[in-house]
Amino acid sequence: MVDSTHTHSPAVTAGGRTARVAETIRGRIGARGLAPGERLPSIRRLAGQMGVSPSTVVEAYDRLAAEGLIRARPGSGFYVCGPAAPLTLADATPRRDRAIDPLWLSRQALDAEPGVPMPGCGWLPAAWMPQGAIRRAMRGLARAEDGLLTDYGSTRGALDLRRLLERQFAGEGLAVPADQILLTASDTNAVDLIGRFLLRPGDTVLVDDPCYFNFQALLAVHGVRLLGVPYTPTGPDLARFEAVLAEHRPRLYLTNSALQNPTGASLSPQTAHLVLTLAAAHDLTIVEDDIFADLEPEPSPRLAALDGLARVIRIGSFSKTLSAAIRCGYIAARPDWLEALADLQVATSFGGPSPISVELVTGTLRDGSYRRHLDALHRRLSKARRETAARLEPLGIVPWLMPRGGFQLWCALPHGLDAADVARAALDEGLVLAPGNVFSLSGSASGFMRFNVAQMGDARIFDGLARAMKAAQRRAPASAEIDLPPSVL
C-alpha cells in the first residue's frame, strides 16, 4: 500500500492526507482522548501539528461530520458528537458573581416561603391585586359552556381579549387590528417566541444597562451576543446607542419604554423619536416590552405608537396589575411576522395561553371595578414610593430618580458598599434583595439596589437591611472605604 504522505501525485496526496487526518481524529475519539462534547483542535492548529494544509483538515472534518462523529457549531469550531453533558443554563449565563446571578434572583423570589419579606421581587403583593374582580370572573367561568372549559384554544387566542387590546391600543394612537395580536403564555414567552423567530445564534442583541435581569438568562438560551447601552432618565444614551448600532449592527433592541425595569425611568418624546430614527438608519428591529403599561398614571411615549409596528414589536402581559398566576401575555406585530409567530407557538406549545386564563383576564378587564382598581393602585403606589424613599434615606440609600409610576425604586447605596455583598448578608436576615449587578450587563451597577415599594410594609425589612449593610461593611476590605450613615451604625 502506498504511504500517501510520501507520494507526490497531487490527487493521491490530498485524498490520502485527508484520510490520515480523519483516521487520527477517529482514533482519538475512539480512545476517548477526545471526549463527547469536547472541542476539536482548530483547523489551523491541527494543520500545523500534522503538517498538512488547512483545506485538508477542512475536508477531514467535513468527512467526520458526514459520518456523524463530529459536528460544527457556528463561530465556535467542531465538537465531538455523542451523549455529551447537555447544556446547562448556568454555563450559558454570564456569571459575574458566583452566587448572585439572574437565575439566582428568579429562584429566590419564585420559591420563597409564604410570608418571607421580598423587597427585591418584581410584583405586587396579592392584597394589592383585583381579587374581587378575579373571583367574579372565575365564578362566571364556572358556569361557562362546556367547550370553553375543556377545548384547546384557537391559534391566536380568543378574539374577545384581542378586541379589548385592539381598543386599548387605538386609545394610545396605535391602530392594530385584532388579527395582528397573538396571545401568549406570558410576556417572557413572547420575548422567547420572537427570539426564536428573529434571532440566530451569534446574532447581536441590544439591551439597556441596567435591564430586567431575566432578559439576560433568556437571551443566553438563544446563544446571542448581548450588548448593553447605558440607560438615562429619559431612555437609552443616544450617543452610545448610535455608536453601538454603527459598530455592531445588532439584530434586535429589547427594551421597556415606560417605567423601565429596574430604573423606573420612561422614554422622553425626543429620545423615542431619535431611537426610531436611528433604528431606521441601521435597520434595527425593536421589541418594546410594555409590561408596566397599566402602572402609569399618565401614558408616556411608546415606540410602537410612533412607529406603527413597522419595525417595532409590542409585547406585554397582565401579570403586574391583574394577576401573575393567570399567565397571559400578547404580541402585536407586522401581519407576516405575526402569522409566523402563531405557527411557531403551535409547533412549540400547541397553542398559546390557557383559554381559561384568557377568559379570566377578559372577565376581570371587563369588570367595572378594574379601572377603579388601577386608579387606587396608582395613588397607593405614589404614597408607597414617597414613604419608601423617606425610610431609605436614613440608611444613606438614595433613589436614582423618582419614577412617574409603578413599584420600582432604583437606589444608590452608600459609597463603597457592594450590593451583592448586602444581598448575601440579607439572606441571613430572611430578606431577598435585588442587587444592581444582576441587572447590569457591564457589571457597573454594584452600587445600586432595586426596591419594590409595594413590598416594604414589613418593619423587619429596614432593620434587616441596616444589619445586612453593616455585615457587608465588616466583610469588605478596608480599601472599599465604605461610608455608612450614623443611623446605620
Place this chain on the structure above:
Amino acid sequence: MVDSTHTHSPAVTAGGRTARVAETIRGRIGARGLAPGERLPSIRRLAGQMGVSPSTVVEAYDRLAAEGLIRARPGSGFYVCGPAAPLTLADATPRRDRAIDPLWLSRQALDAEPGVPMPGCGWLPAAWMPQGAIRRAMRGLARAEDGLLTDYGSTRGALDLRRLLERQFAGEGLAVPADQILLTASDTNAVDLIGRFLLRPGDTVLVDDPCYFNFQALLAVHGVRLLGVPYTPTGPDLARFEAVLAEHRPRLYLTNSALQNPTGASLSPQTAHLVLTLAAAHDLTIVEDDIFADLEPEPSPRLAALDGLARVIRIGSFSKTLSAAIRCGYIAARPDWLEALADLQVATSFGGPSPISVELVTGTLRDGSYRRHLDALHRRLSKARRETAARLEPLGIVPWLMPRGGFQLWCALPHGLDAADVARAALDEGLVLAPGNVFSLSGSASGFMRFNVAQMGDARIFDGLARAMKAAQRRAPASAEIDLPPSVL
C-alpha cells in the same frame, strides 16, 4: 500594487488572496448581489471560481464573519448577515404536500368554527370531559386565598399536584420523588424544553413512522435531523431500530409507549425490554410521551418504569382526559436534568403552567368523580371504536389494528386512494380529516387516515367522507387504479 495572484512569495500570496476573496464577497454584499440571509457559495465552489485554495476561502470567510458581515450555520455553510427575512416555520418544516402538512392540520383543527365535525382531530368532544368536576374545582378556587389567584407559581409547580403524580407513578412501579417532577405549560412544551436542553442543531432524533404530526413541526424548530422507524403493532420495528442506532447514533428517541399516536398500538413487554437494551448499548436518551395514559383501561408496559428514569424522560399532560383548556403538563427526569430544565423554564417562561391551571387539575383529580369519569370514558370509547369500525367498513376503510383503548383509529383506505386527496375534497364537505402522510416522515402512509372515534357521532361525517372519496377518485389519474366499494359509488 502587487497583483497577489501572480506573486510567488507564499506569505504575500496567501494574505493577498484572502484579502481579494474577502473584498469580492464584500462587494457583492454591498451591491446586494448577495442579499441578507442568502447563502454564500460553498468553500469549494468559490475556491474553484476564483482560482484559489479552499483554505484561502476559509480564511476570507472567517475574516468576514469576524467583521459581522456573514455567519456560519452548522452543517449548512455561510450566510449573509443583516435583517434577512426571518425564519418561517413553513420553510423549516418538510413539505411533502403543498397544502396538507402538520401545521395545516393543527391550524384547521384549532381554528375550526364551533359545530364543524372534526373526525380528524386529536381530542375528545367537550361533552365527554369531566365538566362537573372541573366546575366544582373552579368554584372552590374562586374562594381560595389571595396569593393563589395572583402570585407567580414556584419554579417546579405546586407540590400538591407533583405529589399526586408521585403516587400515580408509584402505582405503576416507577418511584419518582415529587422533587424530580417539573410541571410544564403543556405536553408539547415539555418536549420543547427537553429539546432545548438536550439537542443541538444538526443532532439526529428518532421518531416513529407514523408519529404525532406536531413532533415533526416542533423538532423542525430545533433544526435537528429526523429519522423514522416503522411502527409495528407491538412497538418500533426492532431490526430497523437497531440498524438506525448503529448507523446514525441518534441523540434522542421520542415516542408514545401506550396508545401510540396515530396507530393506537401499545408497546409489548418484549419490545419495551429490547428497546431499552438497544438504547443502553448505543447510549440513546428516550422521551416517553405518556399523554394517553389515562385512556388505557389496563396499563401496558412503560419504558420509564422499566428504566427507572436512567435514560428515559417521562412526560405527559391532562389534555386528553381532563381538559385541554387548562394547559398543564409535566416532566419526570433525572435530578440533574430536572434542575436544568426548571432553570430553562424560568428563563424562557418565568415559570411553568398557570398556578390556577395547576390548582384546577389538582381539584379535578381529587374530585371523587374523576375515577368514575375514566371508567365511563373507557366503556364509551370501546363502544365508539366498534361502531366507527362498523360504519367505516362499507366505505372500504379498515382499521390497521383495534386499539386497547383511546379514541384513535388508524385505518387503511381502499386501494389506490390518496388520503391527502380525500382530505382536500373533504374540506368542501366541511370536514377536517387527518390524512396519513401528515404523520409519516417517510411519506409512506398515503393510504391511511386517522379517525377519532369520539368525534364520529355526526351522521354527516360518513356521507361527506363517501362523497370526498368519490371526488378524490374522479380527480386521480386513471393509473391510480382506485378500488372503491359499491356502497360508496
